[in-house]
Amino acid sequence: MNEFDRLKQIVDERVEAERDSLFALGNQILHEPELGFKEHATSERVQQWFRRLGLPFRAGLAVTGAKATLDTGRPGPTFCLMGELDAIVVPGHPHANPDSHAAHACGHNAQIAGLVAAAVALTDDRILSELSGRIVFFAVPAEEFVELSYRRQLIDEGAIEFIGGKPELIRLGEFDDVDLAMMIHTSAPKHGEMPVELWESLNGLIAKTVSFNGKAAHVGNPWDGVNALKAATLAMDAIDAQRETFREDDGVRVHHIVTRGGDLVNVVPSEVVLEMNVRGKTAEAIQEAGSLVDRCIHSGALAFGAHAVVDTLPGYLPLRNDPGLADVVIPNVEQIFGEECVGYRGHSGSCTDTGDVSHLMPTIQPSMTGASGSGHGADWAIADPDAAYLSPGKTLAMTAIDLLRGDADQAQSVLASWEAPMSKNEYLAFQRGIRSQKTFGS
Numbered sequence: 001m002n003e004f005d006r007l008k009q010i011v012d013e014r015v016e017a018e019r020d021s022l023f024a025l026g027n028q029i030l031h032e033p034e035l036g037f038k039e040h041a042t043s044e045r046v047q048q049w050f051r052r053l054g055l056p057f058r059a060g061l062a063v064t065g066a067k068a069t070l071d072t073g074r075p076g077p078t079f080c081l082m083g084e085l086d087a088i089v090v091p092g093h094p095h096a097n098p099d100s101h102a103a104h105a106c107g108h109n110a111q112i113a114g115l116v117a118a119a120v121a122l123t124d125d126r127i128l129s130e131l132s133g134r135i136v137f138f139a140v141p142a143e144e145f146v147e148l149s150y151r152r153q154l155i156d157e158g159a160i161e162f163i164g165g166k167p168e169l170i171r172l173g174e175f176d177d178v179d180l181a182m183m184i185h186t187s188a189p190k191h192g193e194m195p196v197e198l199w200e201s202l203n204g205l206i207a208k209t210v211s212f213n214g215k216a217a218h219v220g221n222p223w224d225g226v227n228a229l230k231a232a233t234l235a236m237d238a239i240d241a242q243r244e245t246f247r248e249d250d251g252v253r254v255h256h257i258v259t260r261g262g263d264l265v266n267v268v269p270s271e272v273v274l275e276m277n278v279r280g281k282t283a284e285a286i287q288e289a290g291s292l293v294d295r296c297i298h299s300g301a302l303a304f305g306a307h308a309v310v311d312t313l314p315g316y317l318p319l320r321n322d323p324g325l326a327d328v329v330i331p332n333v334e335q336i337f338g339e340e341c342v343g344y345r346g347h348s349g350s351c352t353d354t355g356d357v358s359h360l361m362p363t364i365q366p367s368m369t370g371a372s373g374s375g376h377g378a379d380w381a382i383a384d385p386d387a388a389y390l391s392p393g394k395t396l397a398m399t400a401i402d403l404l405r406g407d408a409d410q411a412q413s414v415l416a417s418w419e420a421p422m423s424k425n426e427y428l429a430f431q432r433g434i435r436s437q438k439t440f441g442s
Contacts, residue, residue, distance in 0.1 A: 039086050107370070208278065
């Protein structure tokens with residue numbers, strides 16, 4: 001056994017020694033889900049582990065984020081390991097909060113358990129003495145793009161500027177001291193899928209809130225009113241009619257919900273509100289689809305003589321998984337799950353704000369088995385706690401060892417082949433340029 005195989009054996013031993021505590025952490029978070037920018041109890045659980053491990057940290061970042069730093073004492077790059085704090089709204093999930101309907105139906109509780117497991121392993125002095133640079137353990141808030149009205153309120157109050165946690169942390173400068181980043185997403189492999197799935201890229205998105213305003217009237221005399229619901233319905237039909245014009249290579253997805261559909265059944269609806277996401281493979285595709293959506297909204301308002309206001313907010317940039325980091329990660333997941341355990345995929349219609357980080361530094365986010373059911377569904381569950389809670393932590397720690405061992409030559413090699421799509425200032429200018437308000441109709 002060579003020296004670095006021995007270090008990885010220490011990782012395995014350290015994580016296995018805390019098996020029960022890590023299972024308890026993942027399950028505690030599962031049973032106490034919190035929505036984005038509200039994850040105070042979840043963040044406190046992470047902070048308790050940072051204190052226990054003697055890691056210096058800062059909390060309250062982008063409201064609830066917690067960031068710990070492990071310094072080797074030798075110069076080198078900084079590798080950031082991330083886990084997400086928030087849940088999603090899934091009424092009917094067996095572990096949903098009865099009031100908020102928040103539920104961990106996407107596996108973020110497993111991400112946090114894995115992040116803490118990596119910290120448990122890497123704080124061992126036998127490992128730390130062989131590495132260079134720094135390791136950041138970052139519990140990040142608000143990845144799920146939900147509760148837009150609440151987050152708009154936070155924006156109006158000056159608490160945040162961006163809807164998502166990682167974009168807000170980028171704005172605050174919390175990634176300025178980071179050179180490379182990694183996170184592992186829990187998955188429920190379907191037939192034909194592998195224990196570990198690695199996508200070349202994921203969609204990005206923008207968000208729109210649309211308010212259709214008409215005129216109330218008694219339904220017995222509908223000609224005296226302007227039906228905002230009819231205007232909204234026509235706009236949604238127009239969007240659906242345009243779907244065949246979306247190019248396959250652009251990965252465009254447009255999806256919406258009605259958050260207000262009228263007040264009384266015997267009153268012509270005077271105000272209808274939609275929330276929608278426009279997703280795509282590239283920023284250009286998203287902007288093009290967004291303009292098309294605006295035209296459809298205009299058509300609905302125009303046809304019925306309604307008034308429509310469209311607020312567009314920046315969302316997430318498409319994820320770019322770095323191939324150099326993939327070459328480092330894959331041998332480690334093969335050590336855990338066996339050879340040929342990785343499924344290589346092209347592009348996914350899913351979105352994540354890890355995409356924003358991937359435009360600023362080499363970043364990777366593989367998916368790892370451990371769950372069952374449908375993501376964001378009421379049947380989502382942790383089916384294999386070892387795979388969901390422990391294996392991600394081992395993989396994160398082993399990858400940190402490979403990147404930072406010795407003089408951190410592997411990390412330096414990844415950075416040398418990296419070409420940033422944009423600088424931080426360009427990123428902020430681009431995201432801020434998306435925010436707009438348009439008015440259509442009478």
